[in-house]
Amino acid sequence: MYLKFLLITFIVHSSCLNLLDICQSGIRDDGINYVHCARKSLTEIPHFSSNRLFNLAFDELILSDNLITHIHANVFNGLRIKRLIMSGNHIKSIDENAFRELENYLEELILEFDSTIVDRIPQAIQTNLINIKSLTLIGLNLRTLSSNIFNQMKKLESLTLKSCNIQFIEINAFNTIDKHLRYLYLDYNKLNEKIFIEINRLILLEKLSLSHNYIQEFDIKLLNFNLQYLDLSYNYLKKLILINMNNLQILNLQNNLLTSENIYGSIPKQLKELILDFNSINIINKNFITENNSLEFLSVQSNEFLLTNSNIFQHLNKLKKLNLARNNIQIIPKGLFNFTPSLEDLNMDRNPLLSLSIDTFSGIEYSLHNISCQSCSLTSESLIAFSCLKNLQRLKLQSNLLTNIYPENLFSSMLKLHVIDLQRNQLIQISSEFPSSLRELVLSNNRLTILPFNNQTFQQLSQLITLDLSSNPLQCDCHIKPLYYWLLKHFQSELVPYVQWICSKPEYLVGKKLGSLTEHQLICQEKEISSFSVWLKDSETIIIEWSLTSLSLPLKLIVMENNNLLPIINLNKTQNYYVLENLKSSTNYSLCLQTNEQYLCRNITTNNQQYISLSSSSSSSSSSAIIDIEYLIIGITIGIIIILLILFILILFLIKQRKQYPHSLKSTTIDSYYQTTGSDTTQIATCNNSIEEHSIKSLKHHQSTPIFCYCQLPSNYCQDQPSYHIYHEIPLYNKPPVII
Ligand SMILES: *[C@@H]1O[C@H](CO)[C@@H](O)[C@H](O)[C@H]1NC(C)=O
Ligand SMILES: *[C@@H]1O[C@H](CO)[C@@H](O)[C@H](O)[C@H]1NC(C)=O
Ligand SMILES: *[C@@H]1O[C@H](CO)[C@@H](O)[C@H](O)[C@H]1NC(C)=O
Ligand SMILES: *[C@@H]1O[C@H](CO)[C@@H](O)[C@H](O)[C@H]1NC(C)=O
Ligand SMILES: *[C@@H]1O[C@H](CO)[C@@H](O)[C@H](O)[C@H]1NC(C)=O
Numbered sequence: 138m139y140l141k142f143l144l145i146t147f148i149v150h151s152s153c154l155n156l157l158d159i160c161q162s163g164i165r166d167d168g169i170n171y172v173h174c175a176r177k178s179l180t181e182i183p184h185f186s187s188n189r190l191f192n193l194a195f196d197e198l199i200l201s202d203n204l205i206t207h208i209h210a211n212v213f214n215g216l217r218i219k220r221l222i223m224s225g226n227h228i229k230s231i232d233e234n235a236f237r238e239l240e241n242y243l244e245e246l247i248l249e250f251d252s253t254i255v256d257r258i259p260q261a262i263q264t265n266l267i268n269i270k271s272l273t274l275i276g277l278n279l280r281t282l283s284s285n286i287f288n289q290m291k292k293l294e295s296l297t298l299k300s301c302n303i304q305f306i307e308i309n310a311f312n313t314i315d316k317h318l319r320y321l322y323l324d325y326n327k328l329n330e331k332i333f334i335e336i337n338r339l340i341l342l343e344k345l346s347l348s349h350n351y352i353q354e355f356d357i358k359l360l361n362f363n364l365q366y367l368d369l370s371y372n373y374l375k376k377l378i379l380i381n382m383n384n385l386q387i388l389n390l391q392n393n394l395l396t397s398e399n400i401y402g403s404i405p406k407q408l409k410e411l412i413l414d415f416n417s418i419n420i421i422n423k424n425f426i427t428e429n430n431s432l433e434f435l436s437v438q439s440n441e442f443l444l445t446n447s448n449i450f451q452h453l454n455k456l457k458k459l460n461l462a463r464n465n466i467q468i469i470p471k472g473l474f475n476f477t478p479s480l481e482d483l484n485m486d487r488n489p490l491l492s493l494s495i496d497t498f499s500g501i502e503y504s505l506h507n508i509s510c511q512s513c514s515l516t517s518e519s520l521i522a523f524s525c526l527k528n529l530q531r532l533k534l535q536s537n538l539l540t541n542i543y544p545e546n547l548f549s550s551m552l553k554l555h556v557i558d559l560q561r562n563q564l565i566q567i568s569s570e571f572p573s574s575l576r577e578l579v580l581s582n583n584r585l586t587i588l589p590f591n592n593q594t595f596q597q598l599s600q601l602i603t604l605d606l607s608s609n610p611l612q613c614d615c616h617i618k619p620l621y622y623w624l625l626k627h628f629q630s631e632l633v634p635y636v637q638w639i640c641s642k643p644e645y646l647v648g649k650k651l652g653s654l655t656e657h658q659l660i661c662q663e664k665e666i667s668s669f670s671v672w673l674k675d676s677e678t679i680i681i682e683w684s685l686t687s688l689s690l691p692l693k694l695i696v697m698e699n700n701n702l703l704p705i706i707n708l709n710k711t712q713n714y715y716v717l718e719n720l721k722s723s724t725n726y727s728l729c730l731q732t733n734e735q736y737l738c739r740n741i742t743t744n745n746q747q748y749i750s751l752s753s754s755s756s757s758s759s760s761s762a763i764i765d766i767e768y769l770i771i772g773i774t775i776g777i778i779i780i781l782l783i784l785f786i787l788i789l790f791l792i793k794q795r796k797q798y799p800h801s802l803k804s805t806t807i808d809s810y811y812q813t814t815g816s817d818t819t820q821i822a823t824c825n826n827s828i829e830e831h832s833i834k835s836l837k838h839h840q841s842t843p844i845f846c847y848c849q850l851p852s853n854y855c856q857d858q859p860s861y862h863i864y865h866e867i868p869l870y871n872k873p874p875v876i877i
């Protein structure tokens with residue numbers, strides 16, 4: 138760096154051939170020829186005249202923000218500049234004869250000094266600037282502004298002495314210039330209210346700026362009538378008396394110590410702008426704002442300002458801009474804005490307990506263009522208050538507690554809306570209903586995963602230039618494609634990969650920037666419908682059950698009754714079942730779930746009241762079940778036949794035995810079928826004879842277990858039928874033992 142300085146200095150000193158490389162020259166819109174040599178690390182003022190190639194006919198020379206510390210005599214030789222700007226240098230000394238060559242031309246001069254060295258206005262400035270109209274001196278260490286110091290400057294209109302440590306202004310300090318000075322800026326000094334005596338001599342003064350001084354009290358009566366602009370911000374004002382300032386248009390009193398009790402008088406009739414920010418004013422005195430005033434801008438930011446009743450703004454019918462930020466306002470009285478029908482711009486930022494209702498903004502429905510309600514703890518329910526603002530252009534609701542937009546079409550009726558700022562909320566969902574006038578949509582720092590934009594919505598939002606989605610957990614799947622295409626189309630291709638739209642799903646894309654992905658990476662792996670089943674409850678009721686992987690998409694049920702389409706049902710996504718009632722029995726139904734991506738169907742046939750059956754689209758499984766049952770029945774039948782055959786054989790065998798032994802008749806006992814060792818007297822049956830009894834007996838005789846005896850014949854049957862009939866009949870039925 139140091140080498141570079143040396144080099145430049147050397148070039149400038151020796152030949153100045155490179156002056157054209159160091160400085161740019163041109164013509165500004167207002168027709169002024171300028172030479173611009175700012176921020177070139179120059180340590181000396183270049184010798185323009187020694188460069189023959191350089192066009193010396195220019196009006197303005199800008200040498201600001203260099204390292205120039207000394208202004209030599211004759212250094213501007215040959216120049217005829219009107220304006221010389223040297224702010225941002227730390228001038229340590231000025232030759233007594235400096236500027237003399239510019240004496241007839243120089244009208245405006247801006248100089249900045251090294252305050253540790255220069256403690257008075259240099260002689261060259263006092264004597265050699267006789268045509269100067271505007272003088273700005275920054276960073277002198279003056280303490281006192283001496284008498285007659287501007288005596289030579291017979292044309293001075295604008296004087297700025299900024300950061301000059303002025304504590305006192307001597308009598309006659311503004312001598313000579315008091316007849317023509319119109320603008321006086323004495324900001325960043327140590328002046329108190331005593332200065333007003335001297336300032337009052339400036340009979341043509343239009344603008345006075347005294348910000349960042351030590352003024353404690355101000356009786357504006359002292360000031361002359363012509364003053365239009367007064368800046369007393371950043372002082373220690375405790376008391377203000379406002380009387381008779383009939384030309385005053387702008388009054389800035391911000392950052393003082395004013396309270397409602399210590400403001401006297403009323404605002405001047407012509408006052409258009411009143412800034413009272415950062416004071417302790419909680420109410421506006423009754424007479425402070427009079428009838429027929431001209432106030433267009435009122436700012437009472439950070440004052441604990443109270444909106445006590447609805448008529449506190451009653452004479453502000455010309456008000457266009459109102460700043461009520463940082464006042465801890467909780468309730469806006471009903472009808473407050475009925476008194477401000479011209480209001481275009483309203484700032485309510487940082488009133489953290491603000492509550493809004495549907496009629497809060499009544500009276501300014503059509504006038505309001507800008508509204509800002511940042512950090513007001515607004516919830517989605519309070520959004521309804523904004524719905525009446527038909528001509529809104531800018532809506533700033535950042536840093537609130539919004540989770541969704543309600544009503545969904547809130548913005549779509551604001552046909553002039555340019556800017557919506559919803560950053561730093563808790564938005565999970567956002568509707569797609571925006572007016573086509575929208576240019577800027579800021580949604581950063583929310584919880585949005587899926588956005589409702591498709592190609593069509595983007596087509597409608599043809600004016601959209603800025604879309605901020607940074608710091609949202611985006612789901613980078615097939616649904617985000619329209620957004621991806623928009624990104625590619627609206628950002629410079631070099632910048633697209635760096636746009637901070639970060640994916641948080643699917644897992645393999647976590648942390649990736651959407652712009653850094655390719656189209657093929659944006660796929661929907663998971664199906665939205667992860668399960669879908671259909672049950673018959675009875676002949677007229679079907680239960681549908683499903684589960685979804687994402688709740689953000691619409692879900693529809695399409696029902697076909699014998700191939701006739703029934704009305705489409707919009708299902709509640711948060712539930713996972715639905716009951717279709719009053720259906721026709723014995724009818725084919727086709728039930729289809731539809732999302733944007735998927736269409737899934739199940740077929741079912743209702744029954745005719747007999748039994749509950751379950752069926753699904755795959756009917757083959759039920760038919761195979763039927764086949765299985767058939768096999769089972771056949772098996773059982775064969776089994777029974779075989780057992781019967783065995784019984785026959787046994788009975789045959791028994792009969793053969795009976796022929797050898799005599800009959801035991803009359804009373805027989807029935808044994809428990811499972812009793813293998815019981816006596817004959819366990820139970821006495823009324824029935825005399827039965828096949829079973831005998832067969833059991835016979836079985837018992839033969840010590841075999843009656844496992845297959847499971848039915849007992851009715852007793853009547855037994856009584857009606859003589860046992861011998863059976864005995865006689867059995868041989869008739871008896872077939873030759875075809876056995877096993
Ligand atoms: C305000 O103006 C109206 C008509 O323009 C006039 O009748 C009324 O007297 C004025 N009020 C004051 C206090 O000047
Ligand atoms: C609305 O805000 C913008 C940007 O802050 C500003 O340029 C514009 O002048 C404002 N409109 C009104 C009517 O105050
Ligand atoms: C959306 O637009 C992109 C290009 O802008 C195109 O490739 C894509 O096919 C479109 N998608 C639909 C569903 O129209
Ligand atoms: C959807 O179902 C949920 C849970 O049963 C219920 O809280 C919600 O109100 C329902 N929404 C609609 C629109 O029916
Ligand atoms: C129902 O579907 C079955 C085939 O699954 C078909 O045989 C029957 O004719 C259908 N009934 C009606 C009423 O369409």
Ligand SMILES: *[C@@H]1O[C@H](CO)[C@@H](O)[C@H](O)[C@H]1NC(C)=O
Nearest residue numbers: 697699700727739740754755
């Ligand atoms: C369900 O029924 C419809 C006609 O109602 C038919 O087109 C479709 O193929 C059937 N689906 C299945 C899985 O049987």
